[in-house]
Amino acid sequence: xxxxxxxxxxxxxxxxxxxxxxxxxxxxxxxxxxxxxxxxxxxxxxxxxxxxxxxxxxxxxxxxxxxxxxxxxxxxxxxxxxxxxxxxxxxxxxxxxxxxxxxxxxxxxxxxxxxxxxxxxxxxxxxxxxxxxxxxxxxxxxxxxxxxxxxxxxxxxxxxxxxxxxxxxx
Amino acid sequence: xxxxxxxxxxxxxxxxxxxxxxxxxxxxxxxxxxxxxxxxxxxxxxxxxxxxxxxxxxxxxxxxxxxxxxxxxxxxxxxxxxxxxxxxxxxxxxxxxxxxxxxxxxxxxxxxxxxxxx
Amino acid sequence: xxxxxxxxxxxxxxxxxxxxxxxxxxxxxxxxxxxxxxxxxxxxxxxxxxxxxxxxxxxxxxxxxxxxxxxxxxxxxxxxxxxxxxxxxxxxxxxxxxxxxxxxxxxxxxxxxxxxxxxxxxxxxxxxxxxxxxxxxxxxxxxxxxxxxxxxxxxxxxxxxxxxxxxxxxxxxxxxxxxxxxxxxxxxxxxxxxxxxxxxxxxxxxxxxxxxxxxxxxxxxxxxxxxxxxxxxxxxxxxxxxxxxxxxxxxxxxxxxxxxxxxxxxxxxxxxxxxxxxxxxxxxxxxxxxxxxxxxxxxxxxxxxxxxxxxxxxxxxxxxxxxxxxxxxxxxxxxxxxxxx
Numbered sequence: 001x002x003x004x005x006x007x008x009x010x011x012x013x014x015x016x017x018x019x020x021x022x023x024x025x026x027x028x029x030x031x032x033x034x035x036x037x038x039x040x041x042x043x044x045x046x047x048x049x050x051x052x053x054x055x056x057x058x059x060x061x062x063x064x065x066x067x068x069x070x071x072x073x074x075x076x077x078x079x080x081x082x083x084x085x086x087x088x089x090x091x092x093x094x095x096x097x098x099x100x101x102x103x104x105x106x107x108x109x110x111x112x113x114x115x116x117x118x119x120x121x122x123x124x125x126x127x128x129x130x131x132x133x134x135x136x137x138x139x140x141x142x143x144x145x146x147x148x149x150x151x152x153x154x155x156x157x158x159x160x161x162x163x164x165x166x167x168x169x170x
Numbered sequence: 171x172x173x174x175x176x177x178x179x180x181x182x183x184x185x186x187x188x189x190x191x192x193x194x195x196x197x198x199x200x201x202x203x204x205x206x207x208x209x210x211x212x213x214x215x216x217x218x219x220x221x222x223x224x225x226x227x228x229x230x231x232x233x234x235x236x237x238x239x240x241x242x243x244x245x246x247x248x249x250x251x252x253x254x255x256x257x258x259x260x261x262x263x264x265x266x267x268x269x270x271x272x273x274x275x276x277x278x279x280x281x282x283x284x285x286x287x288x
Numbered sequence: 289x290x291x292x293x294x295x296x297x298x299x300x301x302x303x304x305x306x307x308x309x310x311x312x313x314x315x316x317x318x319x320x321x322x323x324x325x326x327x328x329x330x331x332x333x334x335x336x337x338x339x340x341x342x343x344x345x346x347x348x349x350x351x352x353x354x355x356x357x358x359x360x361x362x363x364x365x366x367x368x369x370x371x372x373x374x375x376x377x378x379x380x381x382x383x384x385x386x387x388x389x390x391x392x393x394x395x396x397x398x399x400x401x402x403x404x405x406x407x408x409x410x411x412x413x414x415x416x417x418x419x420x421x422x423x424x425x426x427x428x429x430x431x432x433x434x435x436x437x438x439x440x441x442x443x444x445x446x447x448x449x450x451x452x453x454x455x456x457x458x459x460x461x462x463x464x465x466x467x468x469x470x471x472x473x474x475x476x477x478x479x480x481x482x483x484x485x486x487x488x489x490x491x492x493x494x495x496x497x498x499x500x501x502x503x504x505x506x507x508x509x510x511x512x513x514x515x516x517x518x519x520x521x522x523x524x525x526x527x528x529x530x531x532x533x534x535x536x537x538x539x540x541x542x543x544x545x546x547x548x549x550x551x552x553x554x555x556x557x558x559x560x561x562x563x564x565x566x567x568x569x570x571x572x573x574x575x576x577x578x579x580x581x582x583x584x585x586x587x588x589x590x591x592x593x594x595x596x597x598x599x600x601x602x603x604x605x606x607x608x609x610x611x612x613x614x615x616x617x618x619x620x621x622x623x624x625x626x627x628x629x
Contacts, residue, residue: 201353230444
């Protein structure tokens, strides 16, 4: 009961801030609402007994990626609205199609994915380590070793991409 | 387990409440005599000619971008370090491979001057 | 209301008040020490030997007019000092500062001297310290003043650059401590080697400790890395436009951050509340002594070393400190593998 109340309160905050992110006119305010949104998502992770994920959510999303957003927003500093947004209906149709597609995707995941949750839980119980962080580490560095190494390739590509984008004459 | 995190939330609420209370309370007791000059930003006594929010160096963006990438790398270190006593040599080798791939990118950034500020 | 719950609430309030007054104590301590290092006398007039000077400062600031530039963003301008203060307080919530105690038998079961006893304390500290960049960058942006904007940008770039080395030096301690809980890491540092060298992690992690302290000084924006408020170039950096109590909030946040960095360093590297002569129940005295020593080091450094140049700072952070921190981590892992801890 208490858990349900906590969940719906957090979910209401998350959705509320998400709406504020896209409706606020001032881009810096909008980025700040995004930070708040991420913090509440982190609280949700804590409630789901995943403190490691919660810390990562704050560290990487709220503390890293949003700082990057803030730098970009402050750098381009939109004093007037871009022209594409003068006609509010211009992107309406594409937006509608995209949102329906995402909705269908989520429905498909919800419908087909329910059965596959249980085996993961039993696998987690069989791990030789206790504690959320330790279990995440164990899964990552034994079963998911290849994705972990591929992640470093992704980071390498991202790093080179960022440097190429930012520096014209090198 | 979740209950261990509630004191952090309480602490955050108390700290925020204290800050807001102090600021509101002092705003009630201090004088308020505004004139036009007080509304100007400080610029050593010269009237500001342009808006402060001008474009600034792209390097700040580059630093933030590199930070996000290395931050993710750092995050991978934490669960690895905690269970290192069970992974042992296998863990050391896989982390060496992971870091080696990133060092390639780090070397590229160094050579391209992305880590220089001038 | 069990006695344990009452004790927990009391402890929370106590820690909050101690942090609050630690800022005042640090103001006096810093001014006196700076005066000593420069062969002056420092504050002497308010109270005996000037001990009431911080109180006088606060009362003066409370009655000062609060100015805000006309073109500032009112919401963000008001929010920035609040974010700074909150982030500074919140990080201390997971720092343990003494052994489990029953308060001289008042409680039937021992309680931990820590506001929030979480098992991922190190991650929480790292995450909250990554939040404190917002107070500074928003203060700089919302003021709509050139000095503030430059100070805020410089400082945020500096903080995120040094955060990486900070995190990596924490990870090296996790390797030898085998836990994310600060209490367990302190527990692993009890006892001695060969009967006289204390089992502090600073002896296993000398490079890690140096990296941690350098990154910690840069994270708290203190000299020789005090670029956000490099007075000669940027007036007062991100808080140029702040006055009255909003200015005091930033000031207080800086001192509380220093206390937190020192307290975490004590727990991770200097054996926390373990020390000779005193029984375990009075270990918090050792903890305070160690924190005070680190804070002395902080102030000493500020009044001895000149400020770096900004490009030197960024080069040092990215080209020296970061590779050293990564190498330290790998060497530590190899050492753990070879010697087996």
